[in-house]
Amino acid sequence: xxxxxxxxxxxxxxxxxxxxxxxxxxxxxxxxxxxxxxxxxxxxxxxxxxxxxxxxxxxxxxxxxxxxxxxxxxxxxxxxxxxxxxxxxxxxxxxxxxxxxxxx
Numbered sequence: 001x002x003x004x005x006x007x008x009x010x011x012x013x014x015x016x017x018x019x020x021x022x023x024x025x026x027x028x029x030x031x032x033x034x035x036x037x038x039x040x041x042x043x044x045x046x047x048x049x050x051x052x053x054x055x056x057x058x059x060x061x062x063x064x065x066x067x068x069x070x071x072x073x074x075x076x077x078x079x080x081x082x083x084x085x086x087x088x089x090x091x092x093x094x095x096x097x098x099x100x101x102x103x104x
Contacts, residue, residue, distance in 0.1 A: 012015070028052070041084070045084070049071070052067070053067060062103045064104065065098070065100050066095055066098035066102075066103055069094060069095070069098055070091045070092070070094050070095035070098065071091070073090060073091050073094045073095035074087045074088065074090065075087075077090045077091065
């Protein structure tokens, strides 16, 4: 019984955290929210790049060649198609190809 009550409370709190912003900000234009909507995708992408490249060792192994190829391919695909998901997916595929096939 305790487990079911716990799951119910967690489900209600999760639902409220998803629902309350829509209730508070409906039919209102908030410049802070609009600014964050414009800036956050780029900030998240920058954080992902830093996180992915933080452990790359440029003086041993393949010297970060696979990582640099994939970063350049993400930039190229994004400049070509202007699609974030496509560029991330393409860069991931190119990185996995480099790691699994080219630099065994």
